[in-house]
Amino acid sequence: MEIESYLHIGFLFFFSGAMFSLLPGQKTKTYIYILSSIGAAGFAVFGLYLLFTEPRNMFSLPISSVFDFSFCGDGISGFFILVISILAFAVSVYSIGYTRDLDNKGLMGFLFNIFILSMYAVVLSGNIITFLISWETMSIISYFLVTFDRDEKSAKAGLVYAVMTHIGTAFLIVLFMILYRYTGDMGFSGIKGLSSQIPEDMKSLVFIFSIIGFGTKAGIIPFHTWLPRAHPAAPSNISSLMSGVMIKTGIYGFIRISMDIMGPGPEWWGIAIIVIGAVSSILGVMYALMEHDLKRLLAYHSVENIGIILLGIGASMVFRSSGMLALSSLALIAGLYHTLNHAVFKGLLFLGAGSVMHATHTKNMEDMGGLIKSMPYTGLFFLVGSVSICALPPFNGFVSEWLTYQSLLLGFKSTSITSKIISPLGGAALALTGALAAACFVKAFGISFLGMPRSCHAENVKESSLSMIIGMGILALLCLLFGVFPGIVLTIIQPVSFMLTGSHGMAYKGIFIGISETLSTLSPAAILITMIVMSISTLIFILTVGRKKRIIYGDSWDCGIPWLTPRMQYSAAAFTKPVRMIFKRIYLPTRELKVSYLVKPFFVKSIEYSGEITPFFEKYIYDPVTGFIHKLAGKVKILQSGSLHLYLAYILITLILLLIFGT
Amino acid sequence: MKNWIQAFSVIDFISVGILLAAVAMNALRRIESCVRAYTLNSWLLSLLIGIVAFMIGETHLYIAAAVTLLSKGIAIPVFLRRIVRQMKITHDVEPYISNALSLTISGILVAVVYASLKEGIFVAGFSKNVLQISVAVILIGLFIMITRRKAVIQVIGLLFMENGLFLAGFSLTFGMPTIIELGILFDMLMGVIILGMFIIQIRRAFASADLDKLTVLKG
Known part of the structure; x- marks a missing residue:
């Protein structure tokens, strides 16, 4: 079969999904997501093909003598198509069950399919105008999805999102105008060929504008303010797509403009990206730690993970500017690996949060608790996502963050003093981020899923429907797969990194992956086997040694209080108090304590406590x-x-x- | 006959009549008189078109003259009079400024137009006064709209402006193609009908057709 026919199949299925949604009749509307999942599979195959073939033109429609409406693809597009397709497939399956209770199924199905198509269009655009049209379509459709629930909060979130994203687009338009002014070409490949005509200072201006323009979409600090508003406002399957892949189109645009089209830049570009990445990751996770709204917490984690991706990309740019192509390739692989991983585990976590909200009808963690007993599958998959995002083996987050550490710490090999200092500092920032992220997900998982139900919302909840569980299960399985067999992922990333840097940077042999530059190797599969063996032997040890003692079951010690109530449990606010105190210069917390007495100071009638951090x-x-x-x-x-x-x-x-x- | 028209500058006289009918609006106190002034203005306009048609012998200009007479000279005035009767309002136009000041400002407007269009576009076969007069009628129509409180007068002011525009277009192009003129006339007829409805609706909602009451609608 021709390569394009997969593209056509994918497009046809998404498009017919969108059209069927518009037909009257509400009952069968949830099944159009089956069409979407087939479409996503078609696009996935197409993306794989693109990775291993020459760049090609797919479609070209002349509009005027100056430009035509054109889509073309190369390895970079192929990789991002694959990332979008993986998440789109899982989310489509999930949506079959999730949208069953929605009021406006038809509109949802239509926007859902068009939204995914517009993201494909962004990464396949072959020239400036096509890119801007696709980009704006994506922004506007996602705006409608953010405001899908018709309440005031969604409307406000949508407004903030629309304003921010259009400020970003304004910078992009100026950026493209500069490129066109100096090269006289609209197509990306044409601009790339003539990019040496652009003067150095104009190139730097283009670079800065691409940080602002694409960074607004990606959610880097300080342009992140729309994320924690817009992502929780959208329905959960949409927030999964937005957080998992839509913000990645920002990364795609940045790589396309600043790395592919403009070629290697001065060293300070990479340094700037490392600094931005470090700040975004630390502050993102810190604000996430203070959130008790499950989806806002996840949205702040997207800021953090975009920061981690940028750490890898920044290191790659630094190495590339000083000609160390093998290291540059390694760092780029780290960044792209984390792009894929973040799409998978953040998609999974948002789907899990969606299931929890669907069952409990609340977003507030302080009202949850004990959910793992009533929702075992959701709890398990959420745990898998949490472990992945905390970068613990044997899941995928571990591999990409290990690679990012390696590339940042290898910055000492760089020739200039600045990058020798900055890169390891970026590594240190990543270490702090990792620790805080672990704390955050201990809180998120522990408070929501463990313990006793904290409110009536968390009592009598039911497990989600089968399609929702399958949707999450696919992503959870991928978390494990990408974590244990990094060779698979390397196969699909290396064409991209080879295209941009001209070096492979890494080698993989069986279950081992190795860095060519330092000969250090990693085998997550071996780690997994070790973990399994150790836990089994521990279990055997406990069973053989401990069997001699008799086990007595009794109540927990309750300090002499007659009975334990859910209100005595550790709360999310209490759990994060130490962090809030350590970083109070950053959080600037405010607290208010109101105590009313019956007889002062012995008999307290009521205590009101409220505390928040300064945004x-x-x-x-x-x-x-x-x-x-x-x-x-x-x-x-x-x-x-x-x-x-x-x-x-x-x-x-x-x-x-x-x-x-x-x- | 044609020589007579040339010799006595009949076209200029009729144009001045059109201008005077507009200026007279400043001094009129009753709404009915305003409608009458508009009727006079429309008839003179139709007459002017008819005479020019006779001068250059164009058939489609005769049609334009006839249609203008029918719509602006008869249909719209009749409709306006019915609205005024239906609204049962005081028949005073309630200007914001005194008649004397209003007339003075109108005079200044005409002077400004004449001063600024001194060497404008000159069309052969016509007196160049026609263009200036038409612009002056447009401005006076707008001025009437600004200084009168009653909603009906706003409509009449708008109609005066339209007449001025028609005259200006006519003096520059010797009449547009019939189909366009018919289109414009039909549009205007519809516009007047809709505005009439609105005025009645406004009166029903606010118990007044006084435009000052509409300021509460702003955001």
Whole structure:
């Protein structure tokens, strides 16, 4: 079969899914997601083909003499298509069960399919105009999905998202105009061929604009403010797609512009990316730690993981600018590996959060608890996702973060002092991030799934439907697969890194992967086997040695209080208190304690405690700016008196002035 | 006959009549008189088109003259009078400024137009006064809209502006193709009907057709 026919199959299935959703009749609407999953499978095959073939033009429709509507693909597009397809497949399966209770199934099905297609269009766009059209389609469709639940909170989240994403697009338009101005070509491949004509300082300007433009979509700090609002507002299958793959299109755009088209840049580009990545990952995980809303917590973790991806990409740029191509390839592999991993485990976690919310009807962790007893599969898969995101073996997060560490720590091989200092510091930041992420997911999993139900929401919950469990199960399995057999992932990433750096950087042999530069190797499969063997032998030891003692079961010690209640459990706020105290210079926490007494100071009637952290970026960067704009708008509003006569008078005065000065 | 028209500058006289009918709006106090002024204005416009048609012998201009007379000269005035009767309002136009000031400003407007369009586009076969007069009628129509409180007068002001625009277009192009003129007339007829409905609706909702009350609608 021709390669393109897979593309056509994929497109056809998504498109017919979208069209069927618009037909009247609500009952069978949930089955259109089967079409979407077949479409995703078609695109996955197509993406795989693209990785191992020459760049090719898929489709070209001339609009005018200056530009045509064109889609073409190469290895980079192929990799991102594969990432999108994997998550789209699992989410489609999940959506069969998830959307059953939605009010507006038809609209959801339509937007869902078009949204996925628009993401494919972004990574396949062959020229500037096609890219911008696809990019805007993606942004607008996702805006409609964010505001899918028609309440005030979603509307506000949607507004913040729309404003932020359009500011980003504005920078992208300027960026593309600069590229066109100096090369006179609209197509990406044409611009790439002529990129040496762009002067150095203009290249740096393009680089900065690409950080702002694509960074807004990717959610780097300080452009992250829309993530923790928009992702929780959307329905969970959508937030899974948005957080798992949509923000990755920002990474795609950045790689396409700053690495592929412009070629190796000066060293400070890479250093800047490492610094941005380090700041995003540390602050992202810190804010995540303070969230008690499950989906907001996950959204902040997306900020963190984008930071980790950027650490890898930044290191790659640093090595590339000083000509160490093998190391550059290694660091790029680390970044792309984490891109794939984050799509898989963050998609899984959002789906898990969706199942929990679907069952408990609350997002607040403090109201959950004990869910693992009633939702064993969801609990297990959420645990797999949590372990993966904490980068623990044998799951996938471990491999990509290990690679990122390796590439950052190998920064000492760099020739310049700056990168010798900055790269290991990035590694240190990554270490801090990893520790905090582990703390965060101990909290997220422990508070929601373990212990006793904290409120009536968490009592009498039912396990999710079969399709939802299968959707999560696919991703959980992939977490394990990508973690144990990194060779598979290397096969699909190496064409990309070879294309950009011209070096393989890594080798894999059987269950071992090795770094060519330092000869260090890693075998997660061996780790897994060791772990299994050790736990089995421990179990055997306990069973043989411990059997002689009789086991007595009794109640937990309750300090003499007659009975234990759910309110005595560790709460999420209490669990994170130590972190809040250590980093109080960053969190700037505020707390309020209200105690009312019956007889002071012995008999307390009630205690009210509320504590929150200061949202630094909103309060000190965004609020002043929006305040200023509001003030300006208030001044302009004086013109808008509401009087018809005054408006007419404006017209008359304008006409007379034109008559006098225009002739 | 054609020589007579040339010799006595009949076209200029009729144009001035059109201008005077517009200026008269400033001094009129009753809504019915305003409608009458508009009727006069439309008839003169139709007459002007008819005379020009006779001068250059174009058939489609005769059609334009006839349609103008029928719609602007008869249909719209009748409709406006019915609205005024239905609304049962005081028949005073309630201007914001005194008649004397209103007339003065109208005069200034005409002077400004004449001063600024001194060496404008000159069309052969026509007096160049026609273009200036038409622009002056547009501005006076707008000025009437600004200074009168009643919603009906807004509509009449708009109609004056439309007449001015029609005259301006006519003086520059010797009449547009019939189909376009018919289209414009039909649009305007619809516009007036819709505006009439609105005025009645506004009166029903606010118990007044006073536009000052509409300021509460702003955001």
